[in-house]
Amino acid sequence: MSAVPVAPHPASAESVPPDQRFALLLTPPPPRTGWRVVPARVTAMCVVELQKLRHDRTEIYTRAVQPALWLLIFGVTFSRIHAIPTGGVPYLDFLAPGIIAQSAMFIAIFYGIMIIWERDSGVLTKLMVTPTPRTALVTGKAFAAGVKAVIQAAVVIVIAALIGVGMTWNPLRLLGVVVVVLLASAFFSCLSMSIAGIVLTRDRLMGIGQAITMPLFFASNALYPVALMPGWLQAVSRVNPLSYQVDALRGLLIGTQAHLGLDLAVLAFAALAGIVAAGSLLGRLAR
Amino acid sequence: MTTQTAPALNCTGLSYSFGDAKVVDGLDLLVGQGEVFGLLGPNGAGKTTTMRAITTLLPVPPGVIEVFGHDAARQKMAVRRLLGYVPQQLSADASLTGRENVQLFARVFDVPRRQRAARVSQALDAVGLGDVAHRLAATYSGGMVRRLELAQALVSAPRLMILDEPTIGLDPIARDSVWERITEIRVAAGMTVLVTTHSMDEADQRCDRLALMHLGRLRALGTPAQLKNELVAHRRESGETGLPPPSLEDVFRHHSGAGLNDPGSGSDEGKGAFRDVRRTRRTASRLG
Numbered sequence: 188m189s190a191v192p193v194a195p196h197p198a199s200a201e202s203v204p205p206d207q208r209f210a211l212l213l214t215p216p217p218p219r220t221g222w223r224v225v226p227a228r229v230t231a232m233c234v235v236e237l238q239k240l241r242h243d244r245t246e247i248y249t250r251a252v253q254p255a256l257w258l259l260i261f262g263v264t265f266s267r268i269h270a271i272p273t274g275g276v277p278y279l280d281f282l283a284p285g286i287i288a289q290s291a292m293f294i295a296i297f298y299g300i301m302i303i304w305e306r307d308s309g310v311l312t313k314l315m316v317t318p319t320p321r322t323a324l325v326t327g328k329a330f331a332a333g334v335k336a337v338i339q340a341a342v343v344i345v346i347a348a349l350i351g352v353g354m355t356w357n358p359l360r361l362l363g364v365v366v367v368v369l370l371a372s373a374f375f376s377c378l379s380m381s382i383a384g385i386v387l388t389r390d391r392l393m394g395i396g397q398a399i400t401m402p403l404f405f406a407s408n409a410l411y412p413v414a415l416m417p418g419w420l421q422a423v424s425r426v427n428p429l430s431y432q433v434d435a436l437r438g439l440l441i442g443t444q445a446h447l448g449l450d451l452a453v454l455a456f457a458a459l460a461g462i463v464a465a466g467s468l469l470g471r472l473a474r
Numbered sequence: 475m476t477t478q479t480a481p482a483l484n485c486t487g488l489s490y491s492f493g494d495a496k497v498v499d500g501l502d503l504l505v506g507q508g509e510v511f512g513l514l515g516p517n518g519a520g521k522t523t524t525m526r527a528i529t530t531l532l533p534v535p536p537g538v539i540e541v542f543g544h545d546a547a548r549q550k551m552a553v554r555r556l557l558g559y560v561p562q563q564l565s566a567d568a569s570l571t572g573r574e575n576v577q578l579f580a581r582v583f584d585v586p587r588r589q590r591a592a593r594v595s596q597a598l599d600a601v602g603l604g605d606v607a608h609r610l611a612a613t614y615s616g617g618m619v620r621r622l623e624l625a626q627a628l629v630s631a632p633r634l635m636i637l638d639e640p641t642i643g644l645d646p647i648a649r650d651s652v653w654e655r656i657t658e659i660r661v662a663a664g665m666t667v668l669v670t671t672h673s674m675d676e677a678d679q680r681c682d683r684l685a686l687m688h689l690g691r692l693r694a695l696g697t698p699a700q701l702k703n704e705l706v707a708h709r710r711e712s713g714e715t716g717l718p719p720p721s722l723e724d725v726f727r728h729h730s731g732a733g734l735n736d737p738g739s740g741s742d743e744g745k746g747a748f749r750d751v752r753r754t755r756r757t758a759s760r761l762g
């Protein structure tokens with residue numbers, strides 16, 4: 188055991204009256220406990236994400252290019268070919284929800300890179316020393332990714348509307364779109380954060396991110412109906428959360444027959460499982 | 475023992491290994507309330523691992539670390555509420571304003587909404603950034619970023635401020651400015667400060683007591699004057715005469731210099747050593 192401490196520095200606070208300029212900094216804030224912790228942390232992380240987007244909107248514009256190209260080139264061309272049976276729905280209309288889901292997924296799937304950047308810059312370490320349980324921190328980050336994805340989805344919806352995709356403007360259905368995009372983005376960002384917790388470096392995560400995004404996209408119903416896929420791909424599509432996201436978005440935006448209850452249940456379960464997995468792996472990033 | 479009377483930090487037999495490399499080996503530390511306590515040691519001595527264990531970032535067994543009487547293994551949230559932490563890296567978010575950076579920490583420490591704006595302003599004023607709080611942190615100088623990080627840590631009224639090389643890479647004026655703020659706030663708030671530094675001048679001038687670590691173990695402990703006097707006594711016993719009075723740097727060399735290049739020591743070859751050096755250089759380079 189180290190020796191008994193000497194008397195504190197002569198300038199210590201016990202002997203000096205507190206400075207009124209710092210009056211509020213002398214009392215710790217009352218701790219928030221129980222169920223209120225997670226919503227508070229989610230709000231904090233989402234606010235930060237919105238503040239960053241307010242200062243720099245470049246990412247919103249640059250990220251809009253790729254979905255715009257999918258709709259304008261791929262979508263318009265395949266509409267003319269009439270090669271994909273879509274049950275009477277114009278192909279561009281069929282494709283638009285798939286591209287919204289894809290662009291939201293792309294944002295979320297690379298969120299782990301941001302976590303590794305935050306680890307390297309000390310931001311994550313500092314957040315992990317706050318009274319925030321790991322799962323609450325991951326949930327906050329997951330929904331912050333969701334906020335970004337919702338804004339991206341809104342941009343793609345506007346582009347789709349401009350090129351003539353017939354979508355609903357029913358506020359309740361649009362609210363449903365927000366919920367679906369949030370849940371799916373929460374899952375994909377947690378998947379990314381979990382991989383970050385395993386591979387620990389940006390380069391490895393970039394490689395894995397690129398390796399899984401296109402298979403996830405092609406093994407879903409985003410570009411074509413599941414019925415057209417070979418059997419093995421249909422099996423992959425059934426366990427791919429992106430398929431459930433696209434199905435829900437199609438039902439909500441285009442009005443096709445969807446299994447909204449199942450879609451939401453699968454996405455909620457996937458998000459929850461993702462949060463648990465990422466929360467348990469987050470500590471590895473701090474070591 | 476209550477929170478009011480318990481030592482700020484009581485560390486008993488802390489050991490930590492990365493794989494086969496033991497980076498902290500049976501460390502005992504007792505830091506009294508209101509002290510400025512310096513943790514010194516060469517790269518790979520185990521300082522950062524010790525800091526990480528104290529800040530609950532690394533898992534430790536129950537009963538090893540207590541912060542104001544709260545067990546760091548069993549009462550993590552309670553411990554974290556007592557801590558203010560400024561890591562070695564420049565950890566302020568450059569894409570947010572100074573105020574937004576502090577607001578984030580006010581939110582995650584549950585500062586009530588009605589009090590948040592005023593508390594954030596006080597924290598920014600306390601570090602002299604009130605007038606530039608609206609600017610993006612990306613536009614701040616190195617010293618300003620460090621002060622912003624102090625404001626982030628201060629907004630929750632911590633009782634133990636942990637500073638991991640707070641002045642690394644700063645010019646002497648910025649360094650003084652950062653320490654002046656730390657001292658001013660410590661005086662007002664009665665905080666305990668635990669700091670690591672490689673600057674022996676800083677340790678000599680600013681710390682009440684020092685612990686010198688090497689190869690994961692505590693090698694010396696005391697006030698700067700005590701450590702220097704011990705070296706004088708050692709020199710006298712070993713017949714070294716005609717030397718000028720020792721500086722803290724001499725004390726540092728005496729306790730750790732002999733083992734710095736020991737290839738069998740394992741410490742500098744430890745898992746975290748390369749990362750620590752890279753982080754230090756990155757921070758210094760970002761501060762310009």
